[in-house]
Amino acid sequence: MSDDVKILTARWGKKDSHTLASYRADGGYAALEKALSMAPAAIVDEVKASNLRGRGGAGFATGMKWTFLPKDVRPRYLCVNADESEPGTFKDRYIIENDPHMLIEGIAITCFALDIHLAYVYIRGEFPRQAAVLEAALAEARAAGIIGKRLYGKADFDLEVHVHRGAGAYICGEESALMESLEGKKGYPRLKPPFPAVVGLWGKPTIINNVETLANVPWIVKNGGAAFAALGTGKSGGTRLFGVSGNVKRPGIYEKPVHYNLKRLILEDCGGTASGRPIQAVIPGGSSSPVLRGDEIDVSLEFDAIKAAGTMSGSGGVIVMDDSVCMVRVLSRVAKFYAEESCGQCTPCREGTPWMEALCEKIESGHGVPGDADKLLDMANHIGGFTICALGDAASMPVQSFVKKFKADFERHIAEHRCPHGDAAWGVSQDSRDAVIGGMRS
């Protein structure tokens, strides 16, 4: 029954769902009104009780993060991470496209709870349409007196929210690089600690939350933290958006309880592979998450449960590959992405990621020599954990897991001096290009 609860996608697909009038007609901003009558600390307590965990990838407890703010330092800032760039991830854009006021309400409640008066939404540069939708929604909210001077008419609380567009850099989704970019610099991640909650934007305490994380806040305030927690399990509450892509019959965004089963998501909700062929592999949480073999996908997507299975649900981006796909080719492309997006600050990542890409490509093209697969593994083992930010880990984890789980595929390339899949390295192309958005055909 609880599988059917829709928090984030409830209004998607409705006519003009992005407008203030539509949001208000469905009871929008009632949660903000309620929040303003509460003590700020009580709002933080509800979010803590909700077991809401960061939806950007790390899965850190949101309420806990909020308590890291030092008590006596002002100003404080809120940065909303809408940089969504992890391959396989495409959820935040739909929240912004379909229900931007839900995000704005979440921002407003969060700022009131944390005594923040200036918030920035950092949205990736490749989302001009989504940035425009959000700007228009902010203008509506400002004109209606919801944000701006006197938050929702509250005399002594001003709140400004601005959109800041990125310019094409995956690294800027990393929270400290995001702040550097917002300060007008190149996106070089900062050493941590100090964490952003203590020393953040312009050296001031800063909370950085993902779009989806904040969009849940109005529901939590309206229905209570306990109700949100009850939708999930253990230390993870609520529903989350899973974006399924690759060789599936019905790709798209699915809102499911946070502990939904991965196999069920792919076979039942997405209808299995488009080709009808067996599932060879699944990347469960964005391209950096360790890959699962087709026989390993009967797992809960809950943060801790899937961690026990040796991988992560990360950003909720699920990529499915059937058995016609060349796994060496896939790893080669993933390695290329991280080589391309390494910011260049740390030597192991800057130098190592292009070498991993080159060696993957060498093996894929049939020029590998015995021992190359182990060499690849050795390179990855010397990058992950040796860099300032998590990009080094993100680049290493796919290499480590692909080589470990599909070693025979690598060895076959080397032994046969060619890609056994030939021209069809990417498998049979997907016949149906229709996507399912929130359970509905778009």
Added chain:
Amino acid sequence: MPGDWKDLPKDLVARFDALLAPVLQRYPPDRKEAAMLPALRLGQELFGYAGPAVQGLCADRLGTSAARAEEVASFYVMFHTHPNGRHLVEVCTNVSCCLAGADRMFRDLRKRLGLAEGGTTADGRITVREVECLGSCGTAPAVLLDEKEMIERVTPEKLAKIVEGLP
């Protein structure tokens, strides 16, 4: 001196200043430099590309060094320090898009335009390049046109038609 912002057309510089003013309002008054990304984007739109002159103009208006502007302009892939063709066609070839045939589509597009290695057509009409994940994995493959319009669920035929129709 080549690349000096003072050589940029005066009317366009005035327009740049007029458009930059409201953007500056978004950041604390003592943090003007934060507007570097929007300023470079604005300069690029008005002057065609974010070369040394645009970098210098942004640095001057934001009270920072031209070196800082160059550092930023060269870091982000959506800033172009050299001129492109009149249209920029960017094809995502990341995993989800390739599983939907993007690599073949990209190869065919280059072949049709006579650009084996990507780059700009001889008539300066189109620049083609491969880009990283555009966040359209569920509606793959995706193409970004002129950094403004995202075209999703592209087929090779549809892409050919779009590219043919570009002036």
